[in-house]
Amino acid sequence: MQHFLPYSKKLTVFVLALAAFLLILSQPSLAEESHTPVWSLPKIVLKGVPFSIDIADATELQQQTLFIQLDEKVYQGELADGKLTFADLSTEQASAHVVLLSDGHQLDSAEINALPGWFSLIPALMAITMALLLRNVMIALFVSLVTGIWMLYGLTLPGLGMAILDACQVYVVDALTEREHMEVVVFCFLIGGLVGIISRNGGTMGIAERITRVVKNRSQTQLSTSFLGIAIFFDDYANSLIVGNTMKKISDTMRISREKLAYIVDCTAAPVSAILFVTTWIGFQVGVINDGLSTITGFDESAYSVFLNSLLYSFYPILAIVFVLYIAGTGKDFGPMLKAERRAFHTGRVLSPAMQQDSGPAPEEKDMEAKEGVPHRAINAVIPMCVLIGVTMAAIYFTGLSSPDRADDSLREIIGNANAFASMMYGSVAGCIVALLMTMAQRLLSVHEITDAWFAGAKAVMLVIFVLTLAWSLSAVNTELHTSDFLISALGDTLNPNLMPVTIFLLAAFMAFATGSSWGVMGIMMPMVVPLAWAVLVFNDMTGAEHMHIFYSSVSGVLAGAIWGDHCSPLAESTLLSAMASGCDLIDHVRSQMLYCLVVGGVGMLAGTLPAGFGAPWWLCMVIGAVTLWLVVQMWGQRAEDPLPHPHKSHAHKPDVEPA
Structure with a gap:
């Protein structure tokens, strides 16, 4: 052992010396460091699509002595902010040979793979x-x-x-x-947890019961269902589960078909959550919009400000809410929905023949149920949500006034300068704290039960987080593949700017209908649509304020089209959840509301998205769309209570159950 120790020490010294020697050899010499700049090369480039190469820390380099040779063409760089940029490089070769030159001498060279643009x-x-x-x-x-x-x-x-x-x-x-991505994730978890607490402590059920107390007839029942759907705006899934299960019993008593109940639930869920300022949708939408804006150079408007401006052109979600209020308030229906309503009123069968019995509560309902024995107090939901909204709005305003010299800015400029992500975090944290304190003060739930309720609500948004994370990752890959650059070079000078919003709207609607996922469509399309829409305006020299309606309308086209397709799709989770919570057969729900969705979508496109792309005022388009839908209801709608057409005593239907 004594002989082994000295030998091991010598071996250790030898290994360390060898490692140090190899490390020194691997380091560039001082001459190389001082004379050979480090350039940033793209992993791949696209044939015929311009790209750039940057040299960082180039302040001490002489701009005029550095050139890049590519395909026998020589390019000179531009020095700005200590970075030397060689822009508008282009190649048609499958393997581009790039050479860095200085005074005619080669400093470095590299090979870059070039793929066809459509790849x-x-x-x-x-x-x-x-x-x-x-x-x-x-x-x-x-x-x-x-x-x-x-x-x-x-x-x-x-x-x-x-x-x-x-x-x-x-x-x-x-x-x-x-x-910024983690801020969105945490915000989604916080607001999901808040939904879990106020659902478990009886607050959301309290809101539902307050509204249902004034119901006396079929029309009031339908309007109450609509208003309850609008009141529970913070999450579309919570909306569907709470409204559907709460109103099912009373709507059966009033002989309202389950198809009608499912339609009202569906059309006051996603459209409401998508357009209000503080919901589980907002973090996702702002996140994917911001992902697209990050690829645009020189665009200084915040993602939240873009979202707010795009709401003015979200014709389908807004008109869908208006239309369902028309239908509920007048009691008139047409198409398959009228047939279902007549069946329910005249025979007492609220379920279709294809659905002989109620399917029972949705599996997700347990996570949204109030604890047994707790009082249903609406104030336990109203106050936390008001705190959430109030703190968020106040934080947006004060973070927008980040410096004293912005005191004279307009409200729009203040919102554009605000830190929306931080503001939403402040609001959601405040809402959770208030909900927790109110629940503990009234001894509605124990600390462990509050924690479990919060995690149950947070768990409900996990799918959202997974989709959003993959969408962010795919967006990063698309950036490295120069997807936006190819679309811009291929379509930027050929796509009619005025037709771009309606084109995007139709494409998003088709994708959402076929896939059944409005969130997936937004995650895939928004990071590409945002830079494409801006590039089209740049190509056509239309970046002034008078043309920004095209940009905002294009952004809203993704959201509106995704919701439209989602409503028409039997694959959509929100459609399935609305049907399950209302105790309606899925196919019956889709068939009965399909015509309504097509009518609203068609009116929103022809009276809203299309003329708005050509500069028509958004408010005028919205008014025309609302008036058109009112005329549709008045001209083609009929009440289920009205006598059946062409009645014959010998064929008259005898009600199976006496009217309530």
């Missing part, structure tokens, strides 16, 4: 196609993500293995470690 669309097209075929947005997004990364590795066999590993280890981790 950059493969991940996005694959996401759409797989979502259509598999009816699963999560799998579609993940496979598309791996495919895009594989393309960055040159589509080699070893690259496929690296792409699978990098999908989670690099891109998903990068998406979740970005501060």
Whole structure:
């Protein structure tokens, strides 16, 4: 042992010396550090699509002595903020040979793979196609993500293995470690937890019971259901579960068909949550809008401000709410819904013949049920939600006034300068704290029960987080594949700016109808639509304030189209949840509301999105759309209470149950 120790020491010294020697050899010499700049090369480029190469920390370099040679063309860089940029480089070769020159001498060279431009669309097209075929947005997004990364590795066999590993280890981790992304994730968890607490402590049931106390007839029942759907605005899933199950018993008493109940529930869920300022939808929408804005150079408006401005052009969600209020208030129906209402009123069968008995509560209902024995006090939901909204709005205003010299700014400028993510965090934290304190003060739930309720609500938004994370990751891959650059170069100078909003609206509607996921559609389309819409305006020299309606309308086209397609799709989770919570057969629900959704979508497109793209005032389009829908109801609508057409005593239907 004594002889071994000296030998081991010598061996250790030798290994350390060898390691130090190899480390020194691996380091660039001082001459190399001082004379050879470090340039940032793209992983791949697209044939015929301009790209750029940057040299960081180039303040001490002489701009005029550095050039890049590509395909026998020589490019000179521009020095700005200490960075030397060689812009508008382009190649038509499959492998581009790039040479960095200084006074005619070669400093460095590299090979860059160049793919055909349409290759950059493969991940996005694959996401759409797989979502259509598999009816699963999560799998579609993940496979598309791996495919895009594989393309960055040159589509080699070893690259496929690296792409699978990098999908989670690099891109998903990068998406979740970005501060703004994590703010959205935490906000979704907080507001989901708040929904869990106020549902469990009886607050949301208190709101429902307050509204239902004034119901006396069929029309009031339908209006009460609509207003309850609007009141529970903070989450569309909570909306469907609470409103459907709360109003089911009283609507049966008033002989309202389950198809009608499911329609009202569905049309006051997603459309309401999508357009109000503080909901579980807002973090997602602002997040994907911000992802698209991050690729635009020189655009200084915040994502939250873009979202607020786009709401003015969200014709389908707003008109869908207006139309359901028309239908509920007048008691008139047409098409399959009128047939269902006549069946329910004249025979007492609220369920269709295809559905012989109530399917029972939805599986998700247990997480939203109030604890047995707790009083149903509306104030326990109203106050936390008011705190949430009030604190968020106040924080948006004060963070927008970040410096004294902004005191004279307009409200729009203040909102545009605000930190929306931080403001939503402040509001959701305040709402959770108030809900917790009110619940503990009244001894409605124990501390453990409050914690369980919060986690139950947070768990409900996990799917949202997964979809959003994969959408962020795919967006990062699309950026490296220069997808937006290709779309801009291919469509920027050919797509009619005035027709762009309606084109985006129709495309988003088709995707949502086929996939059944409005969130998936927004996650895939928004990061590409935002830079494309701006590039089209740039190409056509239409970036002034008088043309911004085209940009905002294009952004809203993704949201409005996604909700429209979602409403018409039997695959949509919100459609399924509304049917289950209302105790209605899914196919009956889709068939009965399909005509209504098509009418509202058609009017919203022809009277709203299309003319707004050509500069028509948004408020005028909204008024025309609302008036048109009112005329449709008055001209074609009939009440279920009215006598049946062409009555014959021998064929008259005898009610199975006496009217309530």
